[in-house]
Amino acid sequence: MRSVCVVGLGLIGGSVLRAASAAGRAVWGTAGSAEDVQGAIGEEFTVTDVDSALRRAAEEDALVVVAVPLPNVDAVLRKVGDLAPNCLLTDVVSVKGPVAAAVARYAPDTRFAGGHPMAGKSASGWSASLAALFSGAAWVVTADEETTLEAWREAAQLALDCGAGVVPTTTTEHDAAVARISHLPHVMAAVLAACGADGGPLAMALGAGSFADGTRVASSRPELVLAMCEGNRDALLGAVDDALGRLGAARGALASTGALGATIRSGHAGREVFEGQRDAAKAQAMVDLAGQDPLAELRLIGAQGGRVTGFDGDLAIAALPVLAD
Amino acid sequence: MRSVCVVGLGLIGGSVLRAASAAGRAVWGTAGSAEDVQGAIGEEFTVTDVDSALRRAAEEDALVVVAVPLPNVDAVLRKVGDLAPNCLLTDVVSVKGPVAAAVARYAPDTRFAGGHPMAGKSASGWSASLAALFSGAAWVVTADEETTLEAWREAAQLALDCGAGVVPTTTTEHDAAVARISHLPHVMAAVLAACGADGGPLAMALGAGSFADGTRVASSRPELVLAMCEGNRDALLGAVDDALGRLGAARGALASTGALGATIRSGHAGREVFEGQRDAAKAQAMVDLAGQDPLAELRLIGAQGGRVTGFDGDLAIAALPVLAD
Structure with a gap:
């Protein structure tokens, strides 16, 4: 199993570190917050300075996960571009356009697919993190024209190992x-x-x-x-x-x-669409990753409200909501 | 204890009938929905046609509670004006201006104070009603210039008997x-x-x-x-x-x-005001109902976010939130 280097050990990054470790992966992290660092070390996780963490990622060909707030993403990606310029790379930031632009600028040779787990809670920091945070959640992994299947699959496998379902879509559509x-x-x-x-x-x-x-x-x-x-x-x-x-x-x-009939009824209808899709029965679909344009097929899964739930060799297994007419 | 006649036995009216009965009051009701009528009769409550219910209210000087949707209020108040023109009257409708206007028009000689319990749930009808629905809730009882203390106090006592706290305010401010x-x-x-x-x-x-x-x-x-x-x-x-x-x-x-700082910060501040008032310590206050202008004093309780929690002889006991500066 590929090892994982998490940069940023707050609520989301900390939860990724815990969940990946619980899934049996070798994990290490780095963080700017002394409180988060001490919390993680206190629970026997390996935490080093950012340079050491990224150098080790380059040596071991680990998956690097950027888990810092958006305003700090540029600085982290500069470091990645310097110290692990060809690494497998993903992130867990809640907007994908600015992250993709920063990757193109600072770490263009990384094997990158963006990520966004749709999970959270109101508390923040390492002390709020937990391995089960992503259990059953949707986790977007971006599949753009320039994304490689390798990068997408590595990021998706991390999401699956964290207990989430993977929603493939583009940066813009996300x-x-x-x-x-x-x-x-x-x-x-x-x-x-x-x-x-x-x-x-x-x-x-x-x-x-x-x-x-x-x-x-x-x-x-x-x-x-x-x-x-x-x-x-x-x-x-x-x-x-x-x-x-x-x-x-x-x-x-x-x-x-x-x-107010038009307003209230359209809102009621919108909420019914949401509940209907959430509670719908799910049909199984499969995407052949060795096929012609697997990323385009994966994007179709996301566009239909579906999610990838696992891999079986070169097949991606997906669940699609069965929507009423 | 004054007996109670409830007109309309849906979620709110049904819950008032149950709660007043549980408080030891003689209660009876009437309703337009056959399903609600059968439900209430099936649980041994007294349910009659609207004319008989209102005639009995006039005979026994009961408190009449209008608990029908707003579009049906006029028709009920016409009946009240005909059959129980001097009765004690309140309501549990969620807007107070149109109800006050309809009372002035169709039943001007009733002893009326408007009411609005701030409780509910998404299910509706008698089958969803329960005696504990109002437990701990706020229940507005209107105290306008033309409201008599007798009418206000009778409506307030019903709210207290149902387990609610009474918020005195005007129709317009409500x-x-x-x-x-x-x-x-x-x-x-x-x-x-x-x-x-x-x-x-x-x-x-x-x-x-x-x-x-x-x-x-x-x-x-x-x-x-x-x-x-x-x-x-x-x-x-x-x-x-x-x-x-x-x-x-x-x-x-x-x-x-x-x-977006101004938007997000003002929203955060607004939510903090809400949580702060909700969770604030409460100070006790008292209003002498035999004093000069007790309804004006009661309105001040409501304006400060307080509620009347009980009566002790001619004193109304109130709880006021102790707000941080």
Whole structure:
């Protein structure tokens, strides 16, 4: 089994280190936070300075996992380009465009496929990490035109070993999708929380289920939310424009006829699509990795809402939701 | 203990009937839904036609509780005006302006104070009702200029007997507050769910915590959501305009400088205000109901985010959140 070098040992990086180790892989890490370093060493994980960690990765042909916040990605990739310029490389950062651009700039000869596990919790740091964090989660591994099958499969195997299902898609499509289902929800929750608090102590006293749920993610650390939202600026602009258009239409309908039916019914239908796909029966599909254009076939799996659940020789086994008409 | 006549035996009305009965009160009800009627009779509650129920309420000077959806309120109040024109009257409808207007029009001689328990669940009908639904919840009882202390106290005592805390406020202030913490959250959840579904199967496959929480109430029955949102049109317009302004500002900042700090930080601060008030220590306060203007003092309790928790003779005992500076 290929060994794994994790750069950054916070909630996500720490959980990758634990999960890969639990899967039987040789693992080591490095981190900028003294607290995270001490926590990992205290549990007998191997933690070194970043130069040593990357040199060892180059020597052993390990998979390097970049698990630092987006603002620190450039600095880490410069180091990778210097010390492990041909390594197998992936990352677990929540936007993929800026990471792909930084790889092309600083570490262009690495064998890279981007990654994004769709899992988290509100606490952060090594102390919050756990091996089971990714169990059953979706984990995007990017399959772009320039991605090699080798790099994609190595990143995907790590995700599978961490207990996740692999969603193959492009960098651009990933960023557009997460703008809608992760970054826009954070912006909407912030707007709703501010509007509620403007209602004063009476409104706060009456806030219950709908307000509590709708604003929950507004309690996340602002720096982390800003890093992911601002890092996905172009795609998020499109999603915010869609929301502004829909909210403006609701405003217009309420002011003119008093009727919100179109807004509420389209939202109800959207939620039913989400629940329906989540709870749908799954059909098995297979992609021949020795075939003509396996990455294109893998992208089709992702576009249909499916995920790769394992490999069998040169076959990728996938589960596709069986959607009602 | 004053007996209670509940008109409408769905989730909320059924739960009031159960809770008042469990508190030792004589209770009876009436309902338009055959399913709800049969459910209540099957559990040995007294259920009659609406005319008989209201005549008995007039005879026994019972408290009448209107627990039908807003579109049916006028018809019920016409009956009350005919058959129990001087009764003690309250309601459990989620908007208070239209109910107060209908009472003034159809049953102006009743001794009325409006009510709104801030509790619910996604299932509806008698079969979903339960005596403990209001346990620990806030329950607004309106205290307007024209409200009599007798009517307010009778409605408040019912709320207390159901296990809730009583929030005194005006009809107008109630409707403005719930526009922000209940109706706007439904509109925002609908907008978010529609924007997410527009992202197609890939976006739906990646939707996790933030999208699932932010769209949860979009799965509510559209007819119920529409009745409460459209019934609070004027106040909701103001709240939607506030949200549009904030979302538009976020859009402008993202497009121009790429910075969402003001949006995300104000949302984080708003959520902290909500959690801070919810989790705050509580100080005891008292209102002398035999004093000069007890309803004005009660309204101050509500305006500070407090609730009345009991009566002791002519004293109303209240709990006020102790807010950090």
